Structures are given as C-alpha cells and as structure tokens.
Amino acid sequence: MNTAAPTIAIERLSKWYGDVLGLNEVTADIGPGVTGLLGPNGAGKSTLLKLVCGMLRPSLGRVRVAGEEPFGNPGLMRRVGLCAEQDAAYPGLGAWEVLTYLTRLHGFTKTQARDLARRALERVDLGQVLERSVGTFSKGMRQRFKLAQALAHDPDVVILDEPLNGLDPTGRRALSEIIRELGDEGRCVVVSSHVLHEVESLARRSVFLFQGRVLAEGTREAIRSELPDHPLHVRLLTPEPRLLAQRLLEAPGVVSVTTTAEGVEALTTQALAFFDHLQASAGGPGPAITAILPGDEDLEAVFRYLTR
C-alpha cells in the first residue's frame, strides 16, 4: 500500500449513465476521521459512494481506496465496510445468525465470525436482541444493524450512506456517537447525508456535492472563510450590547453591527482579523463578552452560499 496517499483518493472522476451525467470531474482526498459527503438528493453522493466501493466502473478519472482501484477488485472489500442506504433483512433469521454469515464471507471461521458479529451487535447496542429476527426490528434498530454489518469485519474504511435516515433524536444521538468513535479510532469514515445539520456534529471535514460536481472540500470554517462575498455573521453575547456594538465598529472588515436583547450581531468580511481583534481586546477595559456564536458558519449557511 502507498502510505503517502490519502485513504480515498478521487481524481477527476466522472460517471455517465447513458446521456445523463451523474458525476462530473470530481476530485477529493479523504483521509482518516469522519468526512461528511453532503449535497441535496441527486447531487451524486450515492454514485460517488458506489464508485468508491467498486460497484460502478468510472467513465473517466480514477478512484483509489487504500492505494487500490476498487472496480473489479472484490478482495479490497475486506477492508471496506458499507452501510447501504436501503434496508436489507433476512426474514426469519436472527440478527446474530445473519451477521455471522456475512462476516464469514470475509474469510473468518465460523467461531471467529460469531464472536465478531456478537461484538459488532453489542457495539451498536443490539446485544439484547441477538437472536431476534431483523425483520421484526424497528427502523432505528435496523439502522444500527446495518452499521453493525458494516463494522463486524473490522474494516479501516467505513462508508455510511445516509446512516441517520429515519432515526428519532435519541437513536440519532446514539448512532452519531458510534460514528464519531469510529473516526477517533483512526478509520476513514465517509458519511453521506442530504441533511446538513446531521453531519455538522459528526464530521470535521466535508465534501460538498452539487449537480455532480464538488463545490467545496475541507473544514466548514475553512470553506466559510473562502466565501468573501458573503460576510461572516457572528453573534456575541454580552450584558452591554450598545457599548460592545460601538467597539466592534472599529474591528477590521466589519460591515454592519446590530444590537439585540442578548448581545450583538456583526457582519465581517475579514473573519480571521475580526477574531484576532476580539482576542486582543479581551483582556482590556470594555464590555465583557460571555459567548461568541457563529451566525452563519453552519453547514446549512455554507451550502446555501455555495449554491447561490
């Protein structure tokens, strides 16, 4: 394996379905940790994930996973765990039994596979229902089962296609926690979603897809800072809003300041200089700032600006 390469390297990757362009010259590098693959329905997220998993042949360009091309290379799937978007369940068979079978396909003996399957089910909190048929699982339990089947063989690349779909807030929180842990363990985790705030708390880095193209790639702060046409919206909480508003007018790049009951909302075109100014004046005399909240630095806002 080429260790100098990112775990998933995508280079000018295009995919046509007949006359329809599914993916258009996509280039992205995805390394360890959780990466969000974001975009509305039809943006090309599933196409990209299928190309990464070798289920589609690239029309142009190339994709490499752990240094190998995935298409026509089923051996590579030993290292990849896919949590597909659609549900799949063997009616009548217990979760443990199904997962043992799927894990055995990775080359493990029956005993090893049973042990790995049990551990994976316990990890996603399905340890109490090992023998229960997957067909009788609730939506949340099925999502967790799908994650377990992607993890049981201990892959280093984990592809999760809309893993939080249809989950209630509790289930979403539990699954998000597991996904974060996977990233912290050093696995390369790709989470696709069309619900941006879902990924917000999970992924440090994101790849924004829109109409088959990559709009931006990186951390959301970095992407946001590269949008100078859209001044950064910052909310500052203070007991003295009017005084703080006066001070902020002197800060670099500030184009407008509005006072509210709780504090001040400012728009700045020079985000870094603005925050440096705040930091420098923090120790001096003047109104106290109790909290700094991003007003439009969230993924929703970034995506809105990118697609505008």
Next chain:
Amino acid sequence: MTVHARGYRPYAGLFGGPPAWWVILQANVEAVRATKAMRVLTVLLLIMACCVGLLLYAQIGLDEKLAGLSPKQAAPGALVESSRTALLLALRIYYTAATTVVSLLAILTGAGLVADDLRARALTLLMVRPIRAVDYALGKALVLPWILLTRAAAPGLVLWLLAGAWQQPGDTQAFWEATQNVPGAIGTYLLLCAGGYAGLTLLVSAGTSRRGVASALAAAVIFGGFVLRGIGLFRDGSAGELLRLTSLPTNVLAPIISPHWETMHDKRSQWLLDRLPDPSGAAIIAGGLFLLGFLRVWKRARSVEVSE
C-alpha cells in the same frame, strides 16, 4: 505526510480464508435444513428407504428359501443373479416412489434460494463483501445437488451396500461384480437430478423476488412436463422423443429404471424401455438447465456487484 502520521488505523484483518462459494453453500444448506418442509420431506424419504430396505431384505431371504437352501448350504454364486434383480427392483421402487418427494424438495428448497435474497434486498449486502458474482452463483447452484446427494441418492447407495452385506459370504465379491453398474446409475441419476432440478429452480428463483411465484413456476414446469408426456403416451402410445424429454421426473429416473427393465426380457419390459427418454437427451436437458440457471444467477449477482 503519510496517512499513518495523520492517525490512520492500519488494516489488521484477514486476507485469506475459505472460498466464498463454500461459505455460501454451507450457510444455505444449513438454512434449508432448518426448514420444516425439509425435515418432513427428509423423514418421508427415510421412511421410504427403510421400507424398501426391508422389502429388499425379505426378497433376498425369500429367494434363499425358494431355492430350498439354507445360507450355509448355498452354492457359491447361486443367488447372486436373484439378489441383483431384487436390488434393481428395490432401487426402481425407491426412486420411483421418491420422485414426487424429490420434486417437492427441489421446488420448496430451490425456489427460495435467490428469490429470498432478492426479496430481502440482501444482494447488495452480500456483493459489497470480498466475493465475486461467480462465487455467489456457484454457492447457490450447489445447494440443491448437495441436498439431493444426501437425501435422495445416498439411500440408493446404502441399499446397494446392504444388499452386498446380506449376501452369503462366498457370494459377496460376485455380487459386487454383478452390480458394479449400480453406483454409476445412481451417480447419473444424481447428476440428472442435480442439473435439472437445480438449474430449473435457480432459473425461476432468480427471476422473481417472490418465493411463491418461483415455486409455482417450478412446479408448473416439473409437473406440467410430466402431464404432457402422459398425454402424449395416452394419445399415440409413444409420445415422441421430444415430448418424452419434457418430463423432468421421468428423465432423471431413466438411469435407474432401465437397468431393471433390461433384466426382465419380456414384451412389456421392452415396451416400457422404448418409452423411456433418450439418456443423452436427458443429459443435455439437465446440463442446459443447470447452465442457464447458473448464468441467470450469476447475471443477477453481477448486476449488483458492478455496473458499467
């Protein structure tokens, strides 16, 4: 910067293991064995085999009595021919009686092999593992042959061994020599059964996601062909070579029935022998069905494994 330096967790899993088709075969045989239908049909076959075994034992004993000989007084080889005829008759009775059970076994177990995976949308779960479409097709294609070998063909071999064991001490070798074609006939029966039934059920199973529809289609072909042949025989007394070959249950019985009738040397036996399907035609049909079924399943799996 290497991916390891960025916190990448190197893959520590397996690169080898048993072939995937073997795992698929084992898992499916286990699943089929656990079904109620399978257990009931297996018990039925066992009862039939026991009854025929008793009949064979009685026949061999009766032949000895009719010859007015006690086992110790029998001249070497005197009873070999009658034992051989008794064995051929026993095999004919067993396999003819088992035809309906074997057909039901094939329909009930084979029809769900791929249809259940399609219904559960499990193909994606399977094909994102280190397996190829050919592994999937081979694993599925060998399930029914394995079941038929252990449930249908093996009792015939046991009857043959028992008949040998029941010979007088000096006759055993002569008996093996006189019946040396029996394992070949049972093997041919198994090949025709495995090819015809497995091919047909795979073909219909891969064409629908509904096990009931697949079962009905398989039953229509198996029993419809049998009825067609019967109508042909009723109308003109011979049913033409092609019409005779439409009956899968009769095709597979040909190698078992013909050795028995060949020993009879009477007009009725000749009449029946003339109406048995041509062995090479039966082999072509079984082989063709198996190939078609295998290719259909392979194509199904291939469409999930990769798309151009």
